[in-house]
Amino acid sequence: MFAKHAASAIKRTQPSTLRRFTKAHHPAAAVINAHPADSSLSSVAWTNPDPGSEFTVSSKSGFLPRRDPLHVLPSYFEKLDEILHEMPILKSDGTLGLLHTGQLGARVERELPQYDVEFVFDKRILAALYRDYSMLASAYLLEPCDIQFRLTRNYGLGRRMLPSNIAVPLQTVAHRLNQKPCLEHSTFTFYNYQRKDHDMPISLNNIEPIRKFSGCDKEHNFVVGHVAAARHTDKVIDASLGILEAAQNNKRDEFNAALRKYSTAMGLVNEILAQTLQGCGDYASFRTFLNGSKAQSMFNRGVLFERNSSTEAHNYLGVGQSSSPIASLGTHLFQLSQLSPRGSLPCNDGVDLLRAPNVRSFLEHVDQQARSLGVQSYALRSSESSAEYVLALGQVLTYRYRQWANLRDSVPVQSARDNAAFHAYLDVQTSHVRDIAKLVSRTHASMDGESLGQSVRTRAESVAHHAEMVHRSLGRILNDAESAPLPVSMIAY
Numbered sequence: 171m172f173a174k175h176a177a178s179a180i181k182r183t184q185p186s187t188l189r190r191f192t193k194a195h196h197p198a199a200a201v202i203n204a205h206p207a208d209s210s211l212s213s214v215a216w217t218n219p220d221p222g223s224e225f226t227v228s229s230k231s232g233f234l235p236r237r238d239p240l241h242v243l244p245s246y247f248e249k250l251d252e253i254l255h256e257m258p259i260l261k262s263d264g265t266l267g268l269l270h271t272g273q274l275g276a277r278v279e280r281e282l283p284q285y286d287v288e289f290v291f292d293k294r295i296l297a298a299l300y301r302d303y304s305m306l307a308s309a310y311l312l313e314p315c316d317i318q319f320r321l322t323r324n325y326g327l328g329r330r331m332l333p334s335n336i337a338v339p340l341q342t343v344a345h346r347l348n349q350k351p352c353l354e355h356s357t358f359t360f361y362n363y364q365r366k367d368h369d370m371p372i373s374l375n376n377i378e379p380i381r382k383f384s385g386c387d388k389e390h391n392f393v394v395g396h397v398a399a400a401r402h403t404d405k406v407i408d409a410s411l412g413i414l415e416a417a418q419n420n421k422r423d424e425f426n427a428a429l430r431k432y433s434t435a436m437g438l439v440n441e442i443l444a445q446t447l448q449g450c451g452d453y454a455s456f457r458t459f460l461n462g463s464k465a466q467s468m469f470n471r472g473v474l475f476e477r478n479s480s481t482e483a484h485n486y487l488g489v490g491q492s493s494s495p496i497a498s499l500g501t502h503l504f505q506l507s508q509l510s511p512r513g514s515l516p517c518n519d520g521v522d523l524l525r526a527p528n529v530r531s532f533l534e535h536v537d538q539q540a541r542s543l544g545v546q547s548y549a550l551r552s553s554e555s556s557a558e559y560v561l562a563l564g565q566v567l568t569y570r571y572r573q574w575a576n577l578r579d580s581v582p583v584q585s586a587r588d589n590a591a592f593h594a595y596l597d598v599q600t601s602h603v604r605d606i607a608k609l610v611s612r613t614h615a616s617m618d619g620e621s622l623g624q625s626v627r628t629r630a631e632s633v634a635h636h637a638e639m640v641h642r643s644l645g646r647i648l649n650d651a652e653s654a655p656l657p658v659s660m661i662a663y
Contacts (some may be wrong), residue, residue, distance in 0.1 A: 211438075216535045218528045223347075224297040225356065225526035229411075232403030233495050233529065234360050240298040241364040241380045244370050247299070249282055254302055257309055259455065260385035269309060269383065275329070278310055283545035284335040287342050296343055301361050303340040304353040307332055315377050315468050316458040325458065326647060329467040332544045337475035347526070348642075351475070352486035354464065354524045355494050357622045359396035372401045372445065377645055384456035390550040390559035392456075393462045396448025396494060402442075403496060405435035410503050410536060417543045427550070429558035436565035437495060442570060460489040479599060486524065492518040493573055495529050500535035503557075505546045557630045564633035567603070575655060597648065610637035 207320045243251045255261075256277070259270040268274040290296055311328045332340075337351075344351040361376045363463040369375050379393040400567035412428030463469040463486055472483025499520070503506055522533055540546075548557035577599060614634035619627050643656040 181418065185601050188519060201393060207548070216532060219531050220348075220527050222293055223526060223528055224293055224361070226528050227407060227532040229404050229408040232400055232401060232405075232407055233356065234397070235297070237294060238365060238368070240294050240299070242297060244295060247285060250302060252260035253282060254275060254381055257306070258382040262385065267385070269316065272313060273311055274313050278306070278336065279333060279647045282335045283341050286322075287339045291346075293347075293538045296347055299339070300343045300347055300349065301357050302344060302381060303336060304351070304357055305383070305459075307336050307340055307351075308461075309354045309383060310336060311463070312459050312461060312468065313471060315461070316476040319454070319458055320389065325461075325468050327470075328463075328473075329337045330469075330471070331474050332477055334454065334475075334477040338477055341475065341478070350524050351382060351462075351484070352524065353489055355489050355521075355525075356525065356529070357496065358460070359393050359487050359611070360400055362393055363397045371555075372398060374442070382456075383459040386455045388634060389456040391446040395443055398446070399439045400494070400496070401441040402435050402438040406439065406496065406499065407434065409435055410499060413503065413545060414536070414543060417545055418539075419656060422555065425548070426552075426555055426558050429555070429562050433565050434562045436496075436500075436562070436569065440568045440572075443569070447572065447576070462486045462489075482646055494519060495525060495533060497570060497573055498525075498533050499536060500569065503540050503545065504564070504566065505540055506602075506606060506609075509602065509609060512634055537653075550616070553618040553621045554626070557577060557614055557619075557622050557626050560610055560614050560617070560630045560633055561626075563606065563613070564637065567606050567610060567637060567640065570603050570606060574599055574626045578655065596648055600644050600648055604641055604648070607640040609643070610634055611641060 210234075220226075224237060224239075227233065228236070232234075235414060247517065252352075253268070255272075256268050256273055258267045261267045265325075268277055287299060311332060313329070315325040315328050318385050340351045362380050363372075364374050364380050365372065366378065374394055377394055377397055379390060382389055409428050410429035413425060413432065416422075416425035416428050457611045460567060461468060463473045463484060474481070474483055511648075522530055527534070546559075549555045613636050614630055614637075619630070622630070639656060647655060
């Protein structure tokens with residue numbers, strides 16, 4: 171069924187049918203009318219401002235796209251599709267690709283047309299083009315760094331100029347989707363999968379990446395793990411809105427129940443990531459291409475876009491220095507940015523600004539509601555709520571610690587020493603995760619455990635114990651960067 175739909179999309183975008191994509195006739199118009207604002211969300215008032223987008227936020231699909239990503243580009247983009255297929259270091263057929271031989275840049279400059287994307291209004295095709303052009307841009311800019319890293323274990327410098335045959339269509343597509351012209355976390359993960367059997371649900375064994383940089387098992391696990399984990403974000407979102415609604419209506423039992431639902435759902439997310447990201451800190455074969463142009467030694471003057479009317483350099487965080495919206499949601503919902511304002515990885519360094527408009531709007535809404543209602547202070551007014559709050563924060567801490575561990579390993583020690591900006595950035599993130607651990611311990615210490623049931627009290631004590639271990643471990647690392655971090659498996663509950 172999906173292949174048939176993709177074939178239909180290919181037929182629609184052949185040059186002879188470009189007239190179908192004028193603004194008066196484009197297919198997205200029908201999509202917008204057919205998909206009103208999602209009504210499946212809780213009664214805390216919020217609707218997707220762009221319901222026709224591939225990325226909506228709902229208690230049906232969570233943070234995943236509302237339809238499976240398009241994995242076959244229209245035939246008009248045949249050469250782009252061909253280069254992306256040839257790009258990975260190790261291709262699907264076991265042969266070596268363009269990034270292995272260092273020939274991607276020359277192939278792009280010599281063969282890739284500057285496609286006219288002005289006629290494309292179909293949101294699904296736009297999302298696929300955004301994924302493909304942003305991944306190609308990262309590969310092109312960072313190809314010299316990957317070659318240098320394989321030879322010397324240092325990155326060297328990336329390409330300074332993004333050629334117009336990538337830059338112009340990428341900027342056009344990004345503008346049409348109201349996003350930045352860079353590779354964003356959800357684009358590399360949530361919009362980069364295809365089902366092996368479209369009639370079966372999303373699962374670790376039924377999905378595979380569409381586009382790849384290295385083609386290695388760890389890259390496969392990184393993408394597949396994040397997608398499979400995001401399948402449970404429908405429950406995370408539903409529980410989050412339930413927490414806000416209960417606090418708004420001052421319904422303590424419903425508030426506690428929503429916290430329990432959040433902990434259970436995030437437990438499922440963390441369980442899948444534990445299965446798939448084991449050892450993923452050592453993802454040298456593809457991590458180079460997850461670097462951005464901001465706070466990186468490879469781009470000490472940013473990146474220029476050829477044939478851009480502005481001469482201003484572009485500086486964006488990469489996938490390796492950012493996070494999925496799951497991390498942002500926990501930070502906003504539980505008001506964690508106030509712990510260390512400079513160090514809130516998902517919120518205060520511009521990562522949320524890179525996300526799709528509906529996701530951005532939802533996270534802003536949660537942040538505003540949580541601040542207005544005082545979710546954190548409301549939780550601490552009751553011993554039972556405090557205990558459930560500790561358990562929920564335990565899941566957030568597990569997720570954020572794993573994210574921090576991958577961030578720490580995203581640049582080899584040799585390069586990190588030479589990169590003062592990244593080293594300072596990492597120290598800020600280390601402090602923030604340590605502050606979350608400290609909040610867990612402090613909240614547990616202040617609650618009346620005697621009034622709680624044995625099961626809740628025991629679980630809260632276990633979370634607090636692990637949080638204290640994290641706090642001590644990160645404190646040692648801040649004092650001595652060579653200290654070994656606590657294994658992620660040690661803090662999974």
